[in-house]
Amino acid sequence: xxxxxxxxxxxxxxxxxxxxxxxxxxxxxxxxxxxxxxxxxxxxxxxxxxxxxxxxxxxxxxxxxxxxxxxxxxxxxxxxxxxxxxxxxxxxxxxxxxxxxxxxxxxxxxxxxxxxxxxxxxxxxxxxxxxxxxxxxxxxxxxxxx
Amino acid sequence: xxxxxxxxxxxxxxxxxxxxxxxxxxxxxxxxxxxxxxxxxxxxxxxxxxxxxxxxxxxxxxxxxxxxxxxxxxxxxxxxxx
Numbered sequence: 001x002x003x004x005x006x007x008x009x010x011x012x013x014x015x016x017x018x019x020x021x022x023x024x025x026x027x028x029x030x031x032x033x034x035x036x037x038x039x040x041x042x043x044x045x046x047x048x049x050x051x052x053x054x055x056x057x058x059x060x061x062x063x064x065x066x067x068x069x070x071x072x073x074x075x076x077x078x079x080x081x082x083x084x085x086x087x088x089x090x091x092x093x094x095x096x097x098x099x100x101x102x103x104x105x106x107x108x109x110x111x112x113x114x115x116x117x118x119x120x121x122x123x124x125x126x127x128x129x130x131x132x133x134x135x136x137x138x139x140x141x142x143x144x145x146x
Numbered sequence: 147x148x149x150x151x152x153x154x155x156x157x158x159x160x161x162x163x164x165x166x167x168x169x170x171x172x173x174x175x176x177x178x179x180x181x182x183x184x185x186x187x188x189x190x191x192x193x194x195x196x197x198x199x200x201x202x203x204x205x206x207x208x209x210x211x212x213x214x215x216x217x218x219x220x221x222x223x224x225x226x227x228x
Contacts, residue, residue: 134224
């Protein structure tokens with residue numbers, strides 16, 4: 001299963017091991033793990049998503065990445081619901097014959113996930129909660145893949 | 147009948163996460179004009195469309211997108227995944 005969108009915590013080490021075993025034959029495996037930052041007094045993060053569209057949008061990004069970078073395997077894991085500080089939020093894994101394609105594909109997937117996968121983050125602090133605003137630089141980052 | 151979905155602060159402002167709407171609006175923009183009249187919260191949710199994104203049948207769309215045959219329209223702020 002290439003895409004998993006679920007509230008459950010996951011173990012990035014175990015995911016990387018399983019993916020590497022499945023990607024046997026690839027010369028390069030790159031992984032990225034996003035983690036909840038505790039800066040600015042953040043007590044927790046809540047992630048809302050659009051069930052159905054989220055999975056479909058990510059599956060289409062993964063298919064595009066595989067075709068564009070010649071990946072032999074790819075996987076995206078993304079959590080939703082409440083997340084504690086220091087917990088992994090999401091993970092991207094890309095396997096290719098050589099490292100250049102694997103690194104590029106991981107960046108490509110991250111850039112698209114940031115701005116085109118229907119997730120919305122809400123930060124909880126002692127003094128209240130606030131939706132995270134999308135960053136202009138995240139939108140601009142998509143331009144390099146045009 | 148179109149199922150209209152709201153996410154994040156649009157959901158909070160509209161006061162609902164989904165509602166079935168009887169409409170003949172030909173485009174997303176026309177639907178927004180109708181929805182604005184449903185409540186003060188709806189009007190507030192759609193007060194600045196530059197901050198609103200839309201999906202028609204779970205695919206990102208523009209405000210001038212046609213609604214012929216559409217079953218589901220979702221409104222939400224710019225996405226913050228990753």
